Amino acid sequence: xxxxxxxxxxxxxxxxxxxxxxxxxxxxxxxxxxxxxxxxxxxxxxxxxxxxxxxxxxxxxxxxxxxxxxxxxxxxxxxxxxxxxxxxxxxxxxxxxxxxxxxxxxxxxxxxxxxxxxxxxxxxxxxxxxxxxxxxxxxxxxxxxxxxxxxxxxxxxxxxxxxxxxxxxxxxxxxxxxxxxxxxxxxxxxxxxxxxxxxxxxxxxxxxxxxxxxxxxxxx
Numbered sequence: 001x002x003x004x005x006x007x008x009x010x011x012x013x014x015x016x017x018x019x020x021x022x023x024x025x026x027x028x029x030x031x032x033x034x035x036x037x038x039x040x041x042x043x044x045x046x047x048x049x050x051x052x053x054x055x056x057x058x059x060x061x062x063x064x065x066x067x068x069x070x071x072x073x074x075x076x077x078x079x080x081x082x083x084x085x086x087x088x089x090x091x092x093x094x095x096x097x098x099x100x101x102x103x104x105x106x107x108x109x110x111x112x113x114x115x116x117x118x119x120x121x122x123x124x125x126x127x128x129x130x131x132x133x134x135x136x137x138x139x140x141x142x143x144x145x146x147x148x149x150x151x152x153x154x155x156x157x158x159x160x161x162x163x164x165x166x167x168x169x170x171x172x173x174x175x176x177x178x179x180x181x182x183x184x185x186x187x188x189x190x191x192x193x194x195x196x197x198x199x200x201x202x203x204x205x206x207x208x209x210x211x212x213x214x215x216x217x218x219x220x
Contacts, residue, residue, distance in 0.1 A: 003016075004016050004107075005101055005173070006100055006101060006104040006107055006171075006173075007101075007104055007170065007171055007172060007173050007174075008104075008170050008171070011104055011108060013086045013107060013108070014086070015086050015087040016086040016087060016107075017086070017087050017088075017089070019094045019097050019098060020089050020090075020094055021091070021094055023098050025094075026091070026094050026095045026098045027098070029091060029095065030074070030095055033069065033073075034066055034069070034070065037062075037065050037066045037068075037069045038062040038063070038065070038066045039062070040062075040065060041058070041061040041062035041063070041064065041065035041066065041132065042058045042059070042061065042062045044061065044065075044136060045057060045058035045061040045062070045136065046058060057135070060135060060146075060197065061132055061135055061136060063193060063197070064128045064129070064131045064132040064135065064146075064149070065128075065129070065132045067124070067125075067128035067149075067153070068125055068126075068128040068129035068132060071120050071121055071124050071125030071128055072121060072125035072126070072129075073092075074092065074095065074096075075117045075120050075121040075125065076121040076122070076125060077092045077093075077096070078096055078106065078117050078121070079114070079117050079118040079121045079122065081093070082106070082109045082114055082117075083109055085097065085100075085106070085107060085109070086107055099182060101172075101173045101178045101182070102172050102173065102178040102179065102182035102183040103164070103171050103172055103182075103183055104171040104172070105164075105171050112159075112163050113160075116156050116159065116160060119152075119156070120152075120153075120156060123152065124149055124152050124153060124156075127145065127148065127149050127152075128149055130145060131145040131146055131149050143200075143201040143204045143205050143208075144201075144205070146197055146198075146200070146201040147198060147201035147202060147205065149194075150194035150195075150197040150198040150201065151194070151198055153190050153194040154190070154191060154194040154195055154198060156190075157187055157190040157191050157194075158191065160187060161187065161191075
C-alpha cells in the first residue's frame with residue numbers, strides 16, 4: 001500500500017518524505033511571491049509612463065515579470081533538483097511536492113515534464129524578463145519578443161495537457177482542488193494569457209508591416 005499521497009496509488013517512490021510544512025503555507029508563499037512580482041510590474045509600468053500607459057499594457061508588464069520569476073525560480077529549481085525531489089526538504093521542494101498531488105509526473109521525474117520545465121526555466125524565464133524590459137522601454141523588438149515567448153509558453157502548455165490526456169488523466173488526485181484548481185486552473189492561465197498576447201503581438205507586427213509596405217511599395 002502506498003504511503004505517499006500521489007496518483008496512481010501504485011506509484012513507487014523510494015526515499016519519499018512528507019512535506020515539512022502545511023500545504024496552505026506552500027500555496028500562500030507562491031501566491032505572495034506572485035502578487036509581489038505582479039504588483040512591481042504594474043507599478044514600474046506606471047512609473048515609466050505615467051497615465052499614458054494603459055491598464056492593459058501595465059497588466060502585460062506585470063504578467064511578464066511574474067513569468068520571469070515563476071519560470072526562473074520555481075521551474076529553475078525543479079530543472080536542477082527534480083531527481084532529489086522525493087526526499088528533499090525546504091520551501092521550494094515542498095511547493096513541488098504539493099503540486100505533484102495534481103500531477104505526479106513531477107515527483108517521478110517524468111522525461112517530458114523534466115525537458116519541458118528545463119526549456120521553460122532556461123529559455124522562457126530569461127526571455128520573459130527581456131520582454132518585460134523591452135515593453136517597459138518601448139524597444140522596437142518588444143512585440144517580436146512578446147510573440148516568441150507567448151508562442152513558446154502556449155506550445156509547451158498544449159503539449160503538457162495533451163500528453164496527460166493521452167495517458168488517461170491518471171496522474172492527478174481526482175479531488176477538485178488538485179485536478180480543477182491546481183492542474184486545470186493554474187496551467188490554464190498559460191493557455192489563455194499567452195494566447196491573447198500572441199494575437200496582440202501578431203496584430204501589432206502585421207500593422208507595422210502594412211505601414212512599411214505603404215511607405216515602400218516596391219520593397220520586398
